[in-house]
Amino acid sequence: MKNKSIGKGTCSVWAGEEKSLMQNATQVPVVHSVSFGYKDALQWQQVALGKQKGHIYSRNTNPTVDVFENKICQLENAEKATSASTGMGIIHSTLFSFLVPGQRVVSVKDTYGGTNKIFTEFLPRINVEVILCNTTDHEAIEAEVAKGCDLLYLETPTNPTIKIIDLDRLARAGKKVGAIVVVDNTFATPVNQQPLALGADLVLHSATKFLGGHADAMGGVVCGNKELIDQIYHYREINGATLDPMSAYLLLRGMKTLALRVERQNQSAIEIAKYLDSHPKIEKVFYPGLESHEGHEIAKKQMTGFGGMLSFILKENTFEAVGTVLANLKFAHSAANLGSVETIVGPPATTSHVECSKAEREAMGIPESLIRYSTGIEDIKDLVDDLGNALSKLK
Numbered sequence: 539m540k541n542k543s544i545g546k547g548t549c550s551v552w553a554g555e556e557k558s559l560m561q562n563a564t565q566v567p568v569v570h571s572v573s574f575g576y577k578d579a580l581q582w583q584q585v586a587l588g589k590q591k592g593h594i595y596s597r598n599t600n601p602t603v604d605v606f607e608n609k610i611c612q613l614e615n616a617e618k619a620t621s622a623s624t625g626m627g628i629i630h631s632t633l634f635s636f637l638v639p640g641q642r643v644v645s646v647k648d649t650y651g652g653t654n655k656i657f658t659e660f661l662p663r664i665n666v667e668v669i670l671c672n673t674t675d676h677e678a679i680e681a682e683v684a685k686g687c688d689l690l691y692l693e694t695p696t697n698p699t700i701k702i703i704d705l706d707r708l709a710r711a712g713k714k715v716g717a718i719v720v721v722d723n724t725f726a727t728p729v730n731q732q733p734l735a736l737g738a739d740l741v742l743h744s745a746t747k748f749l750g751g752h753a754d755a756m757g758g759v760v761c762g763n764k765e766l767i768d769q770i771y772h773y774r775e776i777n778g779a780t781l782d783p784m785s786a787y788l789l790l791r792g793m794k795t796l797a798l799r800v801e802r803q804n805q806s807a808i809e810i811a812k813y814l815d816s817h818p819k820i821e822k823v824f825y826p827g828l829e830s831h832e833g834h835e836i837a838k839k840q841m842t843g844f845g846g847m848l849s850f851i852l853k854e855n856t857f858e859a860v861g862t863v864l865a866n867l868k869f870a871h872s873a874a875n876l877g878s879v880e881t882i883v884g885p886p887a888t889t890s891h892v893e894c895s896k897a898e899r900e901a902m903g904i905p906e907s908l909i910r911y912s913t914g915i916e917d918i919k920d921l922v923d924d925l926g927n928a929l930s931k932l933k
């Protein structure tokens with residue numbers, strides 16, 4: 539269902555929840571039932587054939603999961619959405635729904651670590667060629683796409699150096715050769731960036747991060763037109779990576795405050811980026827809201843907010859220095875996830891790029907002292923004071 543006229547805050551709260559599922563309950567019930575029974579065999583058959591609305595078996599569809607899909611669908615202004623048990627579950631399902639041996643994928647080097655593994659390890663196994671371009675080299679990406687491309691896979695902003703890709707420009711390149719254009723919108727969220735409006739065919743999320751926003755449930759979701767989503771749904775229904783109703787409920791509950799949280803995170807992140815940018819113990823800050831960021835102009839064009847994710851490099855370029863900062867932050871979890879109400883910090887050396895050697899990380903532009911910072915919803919003064927105190931412990 540498309541609903542362009544209402545704001546993101548209203549949409550976060552109400553979308554998908556317009557109709558009560560049960561006994562006039564104002565909140566979405568968690569329907570744990572594995573199956574849905576029909577005394578009338580004819581009706582059962584109609585539902586099973588998809589000719590009548592209803593549910594049959596919760597690996598396929600479930601009322602609570604439906605509401606979650608409808609909410610994100612409206613937030614992304616899409617025709618349809620389908621979900622999976624994790625972000626990787628939906629990324630895997632999306633890629634394997636369409637790709638067959640002999641086809642060619644173009645993507646970038648800085649995609650999420652798990653996605654990168656699919657590109658380098660699992661797709662080559664089924665004889666799908668994957669070309670990974672330098673992330674911000676738009677000319678190189680366009681040139682590879684022009685050579686022939688069945689699926690163009692993009693992610694922006696990227697992890698961990700927060701690079702920005704011009705979605706409108708590359709979606710046009712993809713369209714020209716008939717590629718399916720897929721965008722991972724996890725970092726930006728639909729509040730800050732709308733890839734479908736910029737020309738993408740599919741937009742997907744690790745709902746585990748900003749959508750849920752409380753780091754207590756995992757999930758993944760993809761939105762797009764009915765034809766593409768039905769294909770992904772069919773693949774996921776059979777491979778079985780289904781989102782469970784309790785997680786769907788937790789994600790839905792978190793999503794009610796999505797716009798509120800993201801607006802706060804946008805505001806705080808820019809202040810933190812500016813603070814760190816002028817701090818004597820900081821070498822460099824990566825945040826698209828800073829004018830010095832190489833992707834600032836593109837970000838300004840395609841994002842309505844610059845997001846809660848940033849990263850920075852310490853002048854003291856050692857892993858020990860990173861340890862000192864993390865140990866002295868009072869209001870930040872040192873952990874692998876991001877996008878939660880709490881601030882979360884982590885070095886790529888222990889999170890997204892743990893499998894690379896130090897030399898490999900340096901070659902990718904990820905120094906030992908890079909720290910990824912996922913801004914929470916704490917008071918900005920406390921976050922800045924906390925960072926100031928932790929940085930004061932460095933040499």
Ligand SMILES: *Cc1c(COP(=O)(O)O)cnc(C)c1O
Nearest residue numbers: 624625626627650724744746757
């Ligand atoms: C975390 C993440 C994923 C994977 O999601 P999971 O829910 O952990 O499977 C994919 N893309 C991005 C950008 C992520 O941050």
